[in-house]
Amino acid sequence: MVPSAFDFHRAGSVDEAIELLGRLPDAKLLAGGHSLIPMMKLRLAQPGAVIDIGRIQELSGVCRDGDVVSVGALTRHGEIAASEELRASCPLLAEAAGKIGDPAVRNRGTLGGNIAHADPASDLPAVLIAVGAVVHLAGPEGRRQVAARDFFVDLLTTALDPAEVITRVDFPVAAPGTGQAYLKHEHPASGYAVVGAAASVTLSGGRCTAASLAFNGISAVPHAADEVVSGLVGGTLDDASLASVSSLLSVRDPLGDVHASGEYRVELARVYGRRALASARDRASG
Amino acid sequence: MTRNRVIGTSVKRREDPDLITGRGRYTDDLTRPGMLHLAIVRSPYAHAVVGRIDATRALEVPGVVAVYTAADLEASGIPGVVPTAWLLPDLKTPPHPLLAKDRVRYVGDGVALVVADSRYSARDGADLVEVDYEPLQGVSNPRKATEAGAPQLFDEAPGNIAFDWELGDAEATDRAFEGAATVAKVALRNNRLIPHAVEPRAALAEWDRSAGSVTIHMTSQNPHVHRLLMSLASLGLPEHKIRIVAPEVGGGFGSKIHHYPDEALAAWCAMQLDRPVKWTATRSETNMTDAHGRDHVTEAEIALDEDGRIVGLRANTWAAMGAYLSTFAPAVPTYLHGTLLSGQYAIPAIHVHVFGVFTSTTPVDAYRGAGRPEATYIVERLLDRAADETGLDAAEIRRRNFVPPDAFPFQTQVALAYDSGNYAPALDRALEMAGYDDLLAEQSRRRADGDGPLLGVGLSSYIEACGIAPSQVVGSLGAQAGLWESAKIRVHPTGSVTVYTGSSAHGQGHETTFSQIVAEKLGLDVDQVDVVHGDTREVQFGMGTYGSRSAAVGGSAIVTGLDKVIAKGRRIAAHMLEAATEDVVFEDGAFQVKGVPDRAKAWGEVVLAAYLAHDLPEEMEPGLEATSFYNPSNFTYPFGTHVAVVEIDRETGVVRLVRYVAVDDVGNVINPMIVDGQIHGGIAQGVGQALWEEAVYDDDGQLLTGTMLDYALPRAHNLPSYELDRTVTPCPHNPLGVKGVGEAGAIASPAAVVNAVVDALFHLGVRHLDMPLTPEKVWRAMKEGGRS
Amino acid sequence: MSYHVQLEVNGRRHEREVEPRMLLVHFLREELGLTGTNVGCETSLCGACTVLVDGAAVKSCTQLAVQADGASITTIEGLATNGELHALQQAFWDLHGLQCGYCTPGMILAAADLLERNPDPDDGEIREALKGNVCRCTGYHNIVRAVRRAAEGGAA
CATH class of the missing domain: 3.30.465.10 (Uridine Diphospho-n-acetylenolpyruvylglucosamine Reductase; domain 3)
Structure with a gap:
């Protein structure tokens, strides 16, 4: 497949890019092209103009x-x-x-x-x-x-x-005593995340002083899993407590498709969330 | 001096220097002055009535030269169809036109042609052809398509049934089940696959108006078959006015056997416009139009006596044909499938019933293995189910039921006569390599301890019938072609040789393998042998490369051709040596009087004498060249046992293939490196089927996994390296003793992997899961156990 | 609308006027006649079109020719030097790392990118690095062996 025709402009600066965006109707910014060009080749995107910002x-x-x-x-x-x-x-x-x-x-x-x-x-x-x-x-x-x-x-x-x-x-910048981990259940065809779990925890004297967890793949926008991590501060992040909080994950209208249903994605998120937190904890202690 | 043997050595491929440097020329690499590009407007509906087609806006696109529809094809007076080439009794054969006229029957059915001066303009034009569709209900599941109330695709095929076919003794099989000690069943879906040769289909057509002939460079596994079908059914040009050339072909796996509308349409456009026309499919286009593979719904059961010996097997299969009957489609679920249901086992009663069913989907036809993977999957799933029910070990139940080595030739209850085989050594070797007992002990330990991923071990003892095929047999079964192969051996005056073979390679390395055969037989260096294939103008008729037939049939044709050349050489040498022909033998590259090594003429001397023709035996024609048409007397029967070892994440259901052991018996081996490579590739494709691949249609016939974004292919990081070995039981009925290797891996591996996964989950009550074994499916099975 | 591009391919400078929408792979194949770079999909997922742009592996079907203006590109045709095969080419040949050959140019260039970053990869790292390149023929077994062999021979 090939893109439909468009006018091409190259912006040398951010100001020039903004100026072109304001002037050209139906324009798209082009950086690395790895989101836009596939869409254009499938003709799911047919911009009238493309502004290359790749050299700014x-x-x-x-x-x-x-x-x-x-x-x-x-x-x-x-x-x-x-x-x-x-x-x-x-x-x-x-x-x-x-x-x-x-x-x-x-x-x-x-x-x-x-x-x-x-x-x-x-x-x-x-x-x-x-x-x-x-x-x-x-x-x-x-x-x-x-x-x-x-x-x-x-x-x-x-x-x-x-x-x-x-x-x-x-x-x-991650505070001292912070460990972080990203775990991904990769889509076997596209390589995208069916579920991606991003965890960050900070330990001080063996106790958790901060914890955060967010997910790709399970909802229309990334899911900030505050309901999972809110109770972790002050604790030791032992395996039992991570297992216990991971079940608190609550996702409204989870995404689902032919490859993975919403129900399964949420289950995957619970597992990957727990594992990401455990991995982050181990890195924080290590 | 005895020469080193050439057959049996891993000669490096002569094909490779071009391919690793970018000098290989595939169809889309070719350009011609004045060349136009064809884009095909395709139906977005699975089933619809086609109304008005308006090309006005398309014709306004700069660079667009012409837009055509079915009406234009009709007006040109060509036959205009794509036929099936295998006729079963009472087969319904509604016509498959080159372009849909009144009705489209699958997503991808062509409705209009746009020809333009560039690839980009052709695409722009195709987007602007306006077609009025009146959508109809579609149907994608072959079993549902036969039910009352299902949409009917053709008036001439009530219930969407293309054929209703049976093999075996139904009554004897019923009796066997009635008296059985144990009956084990499985209901399964053999998932629909998209071949995914990495090179999409393409064609470059050139019309020579003065000669009235067309040359088509195209992605073909069998140029002569394509020429024949183009001539008879599509273009109506005489066969000698069509030249088909397969340049480098980037994989096929069956998808480039079949005759499709698109390449013929490119030729027709070239003829209309008197300019070269190229059509190159995009990936999504090739995925929605290349014939898909498999897509069976099957219910099967196996009956055993109290000793765990199989007494009967039966299977009912609903096989999707897709929207039209593709080239060999009717043969695949019947004669390439039902006939293999005895597996490696002595089964006294078998019955199989197959319905071929039209569905509003891409046509289905031969894909690597073609019918035999489906049969192996049924048999090997049933053997594991029988092991479940009898409590016998999976290896033991197989060993107990193997056709014993002294029973060959072995007549099965489903028509085939196995020529040779020795099944237990391959099983034993595979178990030994895998460390079977240790694996089972580790599996028990993990189950008991509850730590680490679940471990599963799966066996697949497969048989295939390949070297396709004896012409008389396939003719009696409905083939509209003989499946022999041809070779022409042209010996040049200085002794080097050019071989013209009808086996048209597309990655298998025929040029290397075939040159080894010639070098071995004639005592030449492989460099003194050239191999020509893939061009109907160069090569006498040939049947092509598929069905693991090239070495067994194409190679044998070369041998019989060489025999003719050598026979003539002996007569010439005898004349030169003043000896009787019957006293002259050809050994180590020289003709010599038997037992008198001093009285000899070198190969080169005899060849030169044949061309000088100054002093030849009386009435002998000058020159040294022979053509041979080799018609095999039977199929060949490769076999082996594969062992898959999987680990399953207990929480997510993710399956990881951690080891794969394959012990194959493909008879004698000409080039071990190439043979191993064929096994590797086949394994990956079969593992892909088991774990990832599936052409998913929704109930209406929309293809949901038509691009690589959705259709999951085996990739390097998801596969282990494979552990290979072989046993050698030569084929007794061809001169090389070879059996064929192209499909073995793909035939064996789906069952091995599924058996391994079910084995891993056995303690949870799981007895069967359908492919592909996606994490979610496995996760649900773990959750629901035997209730799934 | 056409756009002027100037780039260096396999050590030679080229200048052309191109439509902005022309993909780099079509520029290489159709403008320069370098047909060793193949097209196998339309979703950046098969890797057959992989080339090196300023030394880094890139899927040339997902880059516009105008984006590569000024770049230095290596295609499979430019990998051998003075008629001597690159270690990866040699290893793919020696170890039967290809069958139909269609994925091979992209596979070799993806492997070259790996060896540039990691001269001594283990099998797992090789397999990860080649995950964006589909081969339907070899089952990857001999490709992995070939990359390792090339690394051992100092391909980088």
Whole structure:
């Protein structure tokens, strides 16, 4: 399959991208292309114009500033997975990025493109939620920040305005004593997440001081499983307590399809959630 | 000097240097000046009445040259259909037109053609052809399609039944069940598969107006069969005015045997427009139009006496034909399936009843194994079910029922006569390699301790009938073709050889294997032998590559051709040596007087003499060349035992294939490296069927898994490396003693894997699960146990 | 609308005017005649079209030619140097790592990308690295062996 025809524009800067978005009707931003081009080839997307933002230098790279590590929207999954900085400061993100697709997909796909597409079976959205990331947007009205929990609005829908560009995502640097883990039940055909569990826990003196858990794949937007982890703070995160809280997972209208029903996805999420928390705990203690 | 043997050695493939450097030329790689591109407008409905087709907007697309519909085809006066080539008694054969006219019957049925000057414009045009459809109810399940009230696809096939076929002795089988000590049953679905050769189908057609002939480069496993069917049924051109060339072909697995509308349509467009026309399927297009495989619904049972010996077996199968009868479709669930239901076992009474059923889905036809994997799956699931019911070990019940080695040739109750076999050694070797007893002990330990993933061990002792096939036999069974093979041996004046074979390779390495046969027989280096295949202008008629037949039938044709060449050489040598022909033997590359090594003429001397023709025996024609048509006297019967070892996550139901042991007996082996490679690939395809693959249709006939996003193929990270060995029981009735290897892995492995998974879950009460064994299915079975 | 692109393929510079929607794989195959790069799907999942763009494995069916403007590309035709096969090509040949050959160029380039990042992968790492490349013929067994052999011979 081949895309239908479109006008092509290359933006040299964020401001130029915003200007083009404002001027061209029916335009789409093109970064790595791994969400957009397949849609265009299947003609599920037929934009009149494509704005290539792939060469905007300021949108790429990993940069730590104190307690925050910023990842540019154009940073590729492979770079994220291999980044020493991220493996130290936000290992959950690096681990999840390393489980996206396959190496060739990770060589092209970008953080911004991934979250802008907001595919519920994608690997990164739950990570953003689990660690409390902040998405930075730029538009004709200026720049703004959206918390990850507010960014994912619905199936394939985000808080991103059509006139805006994602510039970067800020991730809090993991506190000392933090362990994180991303576990994925991979779709055997597409490689996407049937269920992806992103967990982060912080231990101090053997006691949990913070815990978070979020899931890809089970609902239209990533599921922040506060109902599971809220009771963990103060505890020791022993296997019994993790098993006990994992059953508290509650998902309204779970996604289901020919490959995995909603009921099964929720069950998988309970198992993977517990295992991700246990793995995060072990890493925190280790 | 005795030469090293060439047969039996892993000669590196001569095909590879081009393929690893990008120099291989597949159909879509070819271009011609002035070439146009064809895109086919296909039905999005499984079943609908076709109304008005409006090409106005499509014709406005820059680059679009023409839009055609069924009316244009009809007006051109061509026969315009795609026939089936296997006629069963009372088979319903409603016509399959090249383009649907009044009605479409599956998602993908072609309705219009758009020809343009580029691939992109053709696609743009196809999107803008407006077709009015009046949707009708579709039906995808072959059993449901026969029920009262199901949508009827053809007036001439009431109840959607294409054929109703039986084999075996029903009464004797009933009696066997009545007197049985144990009866075990299974109701199963053999899941529908999409072949997925990585190269989609394609064709490049060129019309030579002055000669009135068309040349079609296409993705074909059997160019001559395609030419014949194109000539007789589709284009109406005389056979000698059609040239079909299969350049490099990127896998087939059966899907490129069959004659489809699309390649003929490309040819028709080239003829209309007097320009070269190329059609290349997209992946989703090839997935919705390549004939699918399997899709059986079966109820089967097995009867045993108190000693665990099988006394009877019966099976009722509803086999989907899809929307139209594909080329060999009627043969697959009948003569390639019902006849294999004796497996490796001495079964005194067998009866099988098969309904071939039209469904509003992609046509179904031969796919790697074709009928034999379905039969093996039934038999080997039943053997495990019988082990369940009798309490016998899975290996023991098989061993107890094997046809004993002194019983060959063995006449089964379902028509076939097994020529040779020795089944227990393959089973024993496979168990030894797997460490069967240790695995079972570990399984018990894990069950008792409740830790670690569940462990399952599955056996599959398979038989296949391949080397397809004796022409007289298949003719009496309805084949509209003989299934012999041809070879022409052209010896050049300086002694090197070109072989023209009707076996058209698409990845099997025929050029290497066949050159080994010639080199061995003539005492030449393999480099002195060229092998030509896949071009109807170069090669005399040939039947093609499928059914694991190339070595057994195509290779044997080469041997009999070589025998003719050698016989003539002996006469010439005898003349040169002033000896009697019967005293001259051909050994180690020389013709010599028996027992007198000094009186000899080298191969090259004799060949040159044949071409110089200065002094040949009286009335002998000059030259050295022979054509041979080899008609096998029987099928060949490869066999073996495979062992699958699986682990199952107790919480998620995820199955991991951790080991796979295969001991196969494919008779003599010409190139061990190539033979092992065939086994590897077959195993992966069968494991894919067992664990991941399924063409899922909704009840109305919409294909839900038509792209690689949804249809799960075996991938490197989901498979282990395989552990292989073999036994060798030569085929007694062909000159090479070979049996064929292309399908063995795919025939054996689905049953091995399913048996392993059911074995892992046995203590939970699970007795059967349908393929593919998706995590959710296994999870539900673990939850529900015997209630599933 | 056409767009000017200029890129280096297998060490040679090429300039063309292309439609923006032209996929890189079609640019390579149809504009440059480099037909070693194959197309096997439309969803970035078969890997037959894998090439190296600026040294990294990329599915050329999921990149527009205009996106590759200015890039340096290696296709299967450019892997051998001075007529000498790359260690991966040699190992695929020696160990029967291919049958029909259609997936082979993409498979070899995906393996080259792996060995660039990880010169000494174990079987598990090889299998993970090739998960985006479908082979329907070999069952992957000999492909894995071939990549390991190439690594042992120092293919990177």
